[in-house]
């Protein structure tokens with residue numbers, strides 16, 4: 001599946017090994033966030049909110 005990252009606008013080709021693949025397959029309208037952006041976003045969120053990454057995972061489902 002070819003996808004474009006919501007943040008950096010780079011193109012990625014993902015398959016079932018990507019955790020977001022199933023989400024995108026079920027809902028093609030949802031946005032893909034590549035791993036580097038996801039990591040930096042989680043770091044930012046963690047430093048600004050004090051949340052742990054596993055709490056942010058729940059939030060990512062709605063992206």
Ligand SMILES: [Zn+2]
Pocket residue numbers: 005006007008009010033034035036037038
């Ligand atoms: Zn990205």
